[in-house]
Amino acid sequence: EAQVTQNPRYLITVTGKKLTVTCSQNMNHEYMSWYRQDPGLGLRQIYYSMNVEVTDKGDVPEGYKVSRKEKRNFPLILESPSPNQTSLYFCASSLAGATTYEQYFGPGTRLTVT
Amino acid sequence: GESVGLHLPTLSVQEGDNSIINCAYSNSASDYFIWYKQESGKGPQFIIDIRSNMDKRQGQRVTVLLNKTVKHLSLQIAATQPGDSAVYFCAENTPLVFGKGTRLSVIA
Numbered sequence A: 001e002a003q004v005t006q007n008p009r010y011l012i013t014v015t016g017k018k019l020t021v022t023c024s025q026n027m028n029h030e031y032m033s034w035y036r037q038d039p040g041l042g043l044r045q046i047y048y049s050m051n052v053e054v055t056d057k058g059d060v061p062e063g064y065k066v067s068r069k070e071k072r073n074f075p076l077i078l079e080s081p082s083p084n085q086t087s088l089y090f091c092a093s094s095l096a097g098a099t100t101y102e103q104y105f106g107p108g109t110r111l112t113v114t
Numbered sequence B: 001g002e003s004v005g006l007h008l009p010t011l012s013v014q015e016g017d018n019s020i021i022n023c024a025y026s027n028s029a030s031d032y033f034i035w036y037k038q039e040s041g042k043g044p045q046f047i048i049d050i051r052s053n054m055d056k057r058q059g060q061r062v063t064v065l066l067n068k069t070v071k072h073l074s075l076q077i078a079a080t081q082p083g084d085s086a087v088y089f090c091a092e093n094t095p096l097v098f099g100k101g102t103r104l105s106v107i108a
Helices: none
Strands: A003-009 A010-013 A020-023 A031-037 A045-051 A055-057 A076-080 A089-096 A103-105 A111-113 B008-012 B020-023 B031-039 B045-051 B056-058 B062-067 B072-077 B087-094 B094-096 B102-107
Touching: A003 A089, A010 A020, A020 A089, A020 A111, A103 B045, A103 B094, B020 B087, B020 B102, B031 B062, B031 B072, B031 B102, B045 B056, B045 B062, B045 B072, B072 B087
Parallel strands: A010 A111, B008 B102
Antiparallel strands: A003 A020, A020 A076, A031 A045, A031 A089, A045 A055, A089 A103, A089 A111, B020 B072, B031 B045, B031 B087, B056 B062, B062 B072, B087 B094, B087 B102
């Protein structure tokens, strides 16, 4: 089954404790992206990757890091999480770019930083 | 269920009726638009897309209309079913921006 998987689905952590949210897709998509979704706001892009070893900042990259060492994986790293990073996070992938093709989204990771 | 957006515009329709969800986009340079459906506790799911060289595109029970003059998109769902209950949002591509969404509730 074609899908985007994320882990963990739920995470509660404390300020400053490094964490990684994994994302994997099995559709051989070139493009992958991370978003956060907050009440009253639309999806906001954190980082995206057009291909292996190519990553770019989205609209809200501060406090986040990503890497794209393999085509299928695109982990999101919070080196020192803060309470304002409490949010619902989605990973997505697309054939060749979110501005020309539809994206396939993962099930989401709900992060709470206390 | 999970709240994906507080104070969202809400549309309530009777089962079997047609639904129309509207979206205004911001940039006349956008040339690709998508509608997504997000059910409670799930990630957004692609419904239908349209490119700017078209005014209308039809899928299974869904139709998207694009009015470039007024920068407006609409999603029409025919014979709305309880399974259509979700938040629907549009996206434009220049830049990549997602709308806040409309919550569709289907009354059985």
